Amino acid sequence: MARLELRNLHAEVAEGDEKILEGVTLEVESGEIHALMGPNGSGKSTTAKVIAGHPAYEVTEGEVLLHLEDEEFGEDIEIDADQRTWDLLDLEPNERAALGIFLGFQYPAEIEGVTMTNFLRTALNAKIEEREELFEGDEGDAEEEDDGFETSPMEGPADEGDVGVAEFQGILQEKMEQLEMDEKFAQRYLNAGFSGGEKKQNEVLQAAILEPSIAVLDEIDSGLDIDRLQDVSNGINALRDEQGTGILQITHYQRILDYVEPDHVHVMLDGQIAKSGGPELAEKLEDKGYDWVRDEVYGTA
Ligand code: ADP
Numbered sequence: 001m002a003r004l005e006l007r008n009l010h011a012e013v014a015e016g017d018e019k020i021l022e023g024v025t026l027e028v029e030s031g032e033i034h035a036l037m038g039p040n041g042s043g044k045s046t047t048a049k050v051i052a053g054h055p056a057y058e059v060t061e062g063e064v065l066l067h068l069e070d071e072e073f074g075e076d077i078e079i080d081a082d083q084r085t086w087d088l089l090d091l092e093p094n095e096r097a098a099l100g101i102f103l104g105f106q107y108p109a110e111i112e113g114v115t116m117t118n119f120l121r122t123a124l125n126a127k128i129e130e131r132e133e134l135f136e137g138d139e140g141d142a143e144e145e146d147d148g149f150e151t152s153p154m155e156g157p158a159d160e161g162d163v164g165v166a167e168f169q170g171i172l173q174e175k176m177e178q179l180e181m182d183e184k185f186a187q188r189y190l191n192a193g194f195s196g197g198e199k200k201q202n203e204v205l206q207a208a209i210l211e212p213s214i215a216v217l218d219e220i221d222s223g224l225d226i227d228r229l230q231d232v233s234n235g236i237n238a239l240r241d242e243q244g245t246g247i248l249q250i251t252h253y254q255r256i257l258d259y260v261e262p263d264h265v266h267v268m269l270d271g272q273i274a275k276s277g278g279p280e281l282a283e284k285l286e287d288k289g290y291d292w293v294r295d296e297v298y299g300t301a
């Protein structure tokens with residue numbers, strides 16, 4: 001069981017003092033789907049990036065905590081009591097990812113000759129290594145700090161003891177079956193000629209392989225036709241159903257919520273969660289837009 005908690009989170013642009021988040025409080029647990037909705041510019045993507053540790057934002061107040069139980073780590077790592085709650089704001093983006101936070105694909109540039117399979121295997125091995133380091137409490141070689149946003153995990157060969165080619169084929173096959181993806185997909189070269197929809201499917205595949213405890217998916221529904229929206233939605237549901245991933249689904253539109261039914265719906269306005277409710281809240285937003293929430297919150301009807 002994992003639980004991500006945002007407590008009274010305030011954030012601004014790192015280079016400057018423009019305030020964006022003004023007290024966001026939100027909890028997402030394993031197995032739950034939360035929809036984070038709101039008009040453009042309300043702070044949804046900033047929330048996602050602050051969770052992941054994007055260097056463009058500075059947190060000025062509040063907390064981002066990740067609470068973990070042992071079973072998140074399988075048999076290989078047993079967590080000490082004092083490691084169950086992590087203050088993510090103290091950790092580098094790669095370390096947050098290693099603890100099980102997934103932020104929808106930072107889509108890598110096209111790299112000649114690298115297949116999706118190799119890319120995904122390298123990403124998985126990078127996560128495994130980072131996690132081992134975190135739980136060894138290894139304080140050595142800190143000079144190679146990497147914020148994870150500028151480098152791709154394609155650098156460097158995989159170490160021995162990592163998931164090898166043959167083992168990875170098995171993992172990949174299982175995940176692709178789970179997501180009902182076409183096998184040919186993984187043989188394609190990274191990013192080369194992928195349509196927008198295929199990129200979104202790759203994002204879900206990457207999440208399935210990394211098995212995050214909490215996945216933050218930012219507008220994964222944008223620009224998808226109905227068939228592809230269904231495929232991507234099936235994949236998101238499988239993440240929750242097959243591996244218990246808690247999902248923070250950021251979306252401007254209600255449409256995807258017909259296929260990925262949220263347990264909780266939150267409306268963000270001006271850097272705060274202005275209103276929370278169940279799936280019926282999303283339907284009301286579909287019918288009436290966001291203005292009534294604003295009227296309700298600010299009393300300006
Ligand atoms: P949403 O995802 O809800 O559309 P964002 O989180 O992307 O909203 O942006 C919220 C507000 O913060 C917007 O007014 C946006 O222009 C501003 N903002 C976000 N990131 C930056 C940045 N790096 N520099 C300057 N302004 C930013």
Ligand code: MG
Nearest residue numbers: 013014016017
């Ligand atoms: Mg600043």
Ligand code: MG
Nearest residue numbers: 044045046219
């Ligand atoms: Mg956004």
